[in-house]
Amino acid sequence: MILFDQIIFGPIHSRRLGLSLGINLLPVDAKICSFNCLYCECGFNTTMREFAMPTREQVREILEVKLRLMAENSEIPDVITFAGNGEPTLHPEFEGIIDDTIILRNLWCQQAKVSVLSNSTRIHKPHIFNALKKVDCNILKFDSAIDNTMKLIDQPVGKHINVQWLIEHLKRFEGKLIIQTMFLRGEFKGQTFDNTTDAEIAAWLSAMEEICPEQIMIYSIDRETPVQNLEKVSVDELNTIAEKAKARGFDVSVSG
Numbered sequence: 001m002i003l004f005d006q007i008i009f010g011p012i013h014s015r016r017l018g019l020s021l022g023i024n025l026l027p028v029d030a031k032i033c034s035f036n037c038l039y040c041e042c043g044f045n046t047t048m049r050e051f052a053m054p055t056r057e058q059v060r061e062i063l064e065v066k067l068r069l070m071a072e073n074s075e076i077p078d079v080i081t082f083a084g085n086g087e088p089t090l091h092p093e094f095e096g097i098i099d100d101t102i103i104l105r106n107l108w109c110q111q112a113k114v115s116v117l118s119n120s121t122r123i124h125k126p127h128i129f130n131a132l133k134k135v136d137c138n139i140l141k142f143d144s145a146i147d148n149t150m151k152l153i154d155q156p157v158g159k160h161i162n163v164q165w166l167i168e169h170l171k172r173f174e175g176k177l178i179i180q181t182m183f184l185r186g187e188f189k190g191q192t193f194d195n196t197t198d199a200e201i202a203a204w205l206s207a208m209e210e211i212c213p214e215q216i217m218i219y220s221i222d223r224e225t226p227v228q229n230l231e232k233v234s235v236d237e238l239n240t241i242a243e244k245a246k247a248r249g250f251d252v253s254v255s256g
C-alpha cells in the first residue's frame, strides 16, 4: 500500500480533478480513518501506535512556500485537494486549515478550486459542516444505500454510521456537495457483496434523489487494495450506471 510521506504532495494529474496539489493532514507514517474501506489505496487503518498530525501553522507555512514556487513557475493547480493517509476531517484544526487554504488560494492561484475528499462520517459536527460549506468541491463518499453493503465495503469505525444517518446528514448541505461512489464486487471474511446489482442501483438512485448532489463521481478500483478478493467494475458497467443517473437529471462523471 502507498502512504503519502509528505504534508503537501504533487501536483499530480488526477483522473477526476485535473492538476491537483494534495494536502495530507494525517500522519506521514500511518493511515488513520473513521472508515476502513476494503478498497483503500492506503491499506487498512494503522492501530496501536502513537502518531502526530501536522499543526495548522505547519500546513499554512508549507502550503504558502509551495504555492509561491508554483506561481513563480507559472504552474497553476486546477485544484488544491485535501486527501492523504485517511480522513482529513479528523484533524482537530480542520476548519482553521480550510480558512488558511482559502486565503492562500486567493493570494497565489485564484482560479484553483479547494476540494475536500471526505468519507462523510463527521459531517454532523458543526465545525466540519461549516468548513465543508466553504470549499468549492465538497466531495463526500456514499458507497451504497443498503446498510449491510455499506458496512461491509466501508467498515465504519463509529457505531453511529448507517445509511439513513448518512442520507439525513448529506441532505443538510442542500445540494452543495458532490457525491463520490466506488462501485465494486468482492468477498470479505466469507461475505460477498456487489453494489452494482439492480436492487443496489435502485436504492442508490433513490438516495441520490433525496440528497440532490450538484454532481456525482463514480469510479472503480485503480490501485492495489488491502483485500485481494475484489473485482474491478468495468468502464462499460460504470457508464451504464451513469446513464441511469443522468436520465434522472444528475451530472455524472465516470473514472474507470
Ligand code: SF4
Pocket: 033, 034, 035, 036, 037, 039, 040, 041, 042, 085, 086, 087, 118, 119, 141
Ligand atoms: S474513507 Fe478513504 S481513506 Fe478512509 S478507508 Fe475509505 S478509502 Fe481509505
